[in-house]
Amino acid sequence: MPDKEEKNGTSRVLLSLHSGTYGRTDDVVGAFILADTLLTKGIDVTILLRGDGVYAAQAGQRPRTIGLDSHIDHLEAAVEMGATVLAVAQDLKSRNLSKDDLVEYAKVVDEKELATLMAQHQHWIPF
Amino acid sequence: MPKPEGPKKTLTILVMRGPYVSQAPELAVHTAIEAKRLGYNVNLFLYLDGVFSSHLTKDKEYHNPGEWLHWCVAKGINVAMCSRCTGARDLEASCAIPGIRFGSVWEELTHMIHDSDKVLTFTD
Numbered sequence: 001m002p003d004k005e006e007k008n009g010t011s012r013v014l015l016s017l018h019s020g021t022y023g024r025t026d027d028v029v030g031a032f033i034l035a036d037t038l039l040t041k042g043i044d045v046t047i048l049l050r051g052d053g054v055y056a057a058q059a060g061q062r063p064r065t066i067g068l069d070s071h072i073d074h075l076e077a078a079v080e081m082g083a084t085v086l087a088v089a090q091d092l093k094s095r096n097l098s099k100d101d102l103v104e105y106a107k108v109v110d111e112k113e114l115a116t117l118m119a120q121h122q123h124w125i126p127f
Numbered sequence: 128m129p130k131p132e133g134p135k136k137t138l139t140i141l142v143m144r145g146p147y148v149s150q151a152p153e154l155a156v157h158t159a160i161e162a163k164r165l166g167y168n169v170n171l172f173l174y175l176d177g178v179f180s181s182h183l184t185k186d187k188e189y190h191n192p193g194e195w196l197h198w199c200v201a202k203g204i205n206v207a208m209c210s211r212c213t214g215a216r217d218l219e220a221s222c223a224i225p226g227i228r229f230g231s232v233w234e235e236l237t238h239m240i241h242d243s244d245k246v247l248t249f250t251d
Contacts, residue, residue, distance in 0.1 A: 011241055027250075030143070030175045033211075037233045043241060123246040125141065 012044040014121035020052035021071045022063055028056060031127040032074035039081040046121065047078060048114075049087040049106070053127075054097060057087055057106040072103065079105045088114070130165050137168040139243040141236075142177035143250040146192040151249035152180045156195040158247065163202050170239045171199055172230070173208035177249075178216060181208045181223045193224055200226035207235045 015035055019027040035045045049056055056071055063070050079085060086109045092098060099108045109117065118124050140159050144151035155171065163169045173181055183193025199206050207230035208223070220229050230236070240246055 013240060026175050027143070030212075033232055034236065037237045038240065040233075041237045041241065043237070123240060123243070125240075125246060125248050126250060127143070127248075 011042075012046070012121040012123075013038055014046045014048055014118060014124045016048045016050055016124060016126040017053035017056060018051045018126060020055045021058075021061070022068055025068070025071075027127045028071055029074065031125075032071065032078060034125070035078045035083055036074070036081070039078060039083055045078065045083045046117070047075070047083055047085045048109075048117070049085070049091070051088075051091050052095075054087045054091050054095060054102075057085060057102045058097065059101060059103045075103070076105075086117070135166060135168055136244040137170070137242055138162050139170040139172065139239040139246045141246065141248045141250075142171065142173050142180070143175045143248065145176035145179035146183060148176075149251065151251075152177065152192040153190070153195070155247075155249040156192065156199055158249075159199055159204050160195075160202060163199075163204050169204045170243070171196075171204055171206045172236050172239055173206070173212075173227075174232075174236070175209070175212055176216075178208045178212045178218060181206075181213070181227045182218050184222065184224055196224050196227065200224065205239075207239075209236070 015031050017031050021028050035047060038045050061070055061072050085106045087106050088111050089108045090111050140155050142152055142155045146152050159169050159171050180192040180196055183191060207228045210229045210231050
């Protein structure tokens with residue numbers, strides 16, 4: 001892969017996850033697999049959790065009790081490779097969640113900041 | 128869609144939904160063909176349930192996203208599908224529309240995204 005500055009300037013990709021975990025596993029895992037590969041190739045990734053997507057960062061998930069792998073493992077792997085995880089404050093509030101309910105590495109962003117956030121990324125890919 | 132000015136620009140289109148249950152494949156393919164007609168380099172990557180369209184090879188009495196994908200290939204659009212997604216759905220490479228390549232997120236999609244001026248996603 002050519003230097004990421006070579007063609008389009010600094011590559012930054014915003015993966016916007018709208019789907020709740022476990023009920024929409026393919027979307028969630030599909031987003032995390034893409035995040036993993038982009039990060040491995042040296043492309044900056046921000047994972048934005050919107051709507052039901054905020055559940056992906058909820059602490060204390062125990063899906064193995066129903067025989068499912070935890071999506072938190074994917075999220076942690078992405079963070080370890082340099083991804084930023086953001087959850088929209090209004091979407092948390094509407095689900096009676098707060099920052100305290102999330103894993104520690106998830107940051108909260110106000111929806112008023114989303115336009116700026118999107119402008120800071122070269123590509124926005126919703127799931 | 129405006130005609131690109133200057134150096135040829137590259138558009139990557141991601142399709143994440145399957146045929147008939149969603150209009151995503153139809154809208155994606157029509158966008159791809161129009162972009163190609165206007166002079167863009169166009170990549171079309173079938174991801175998640177989007178890979179089902181790649182196996183619609185038979186004639187139908189109603190609209191047929193498989194036929195549209197065939198047109199995409201014929202017009203020189205770079206069409207690939209996620210091999211992991213096809214494997215997960217027990218889809219065989221030998222049964223796919225000719226010209227659609229088996230690719231991976233690792234080898235294909237990340238390069239497409241990296242080298243694109245714009246990425247469009249068609250999902251719910």
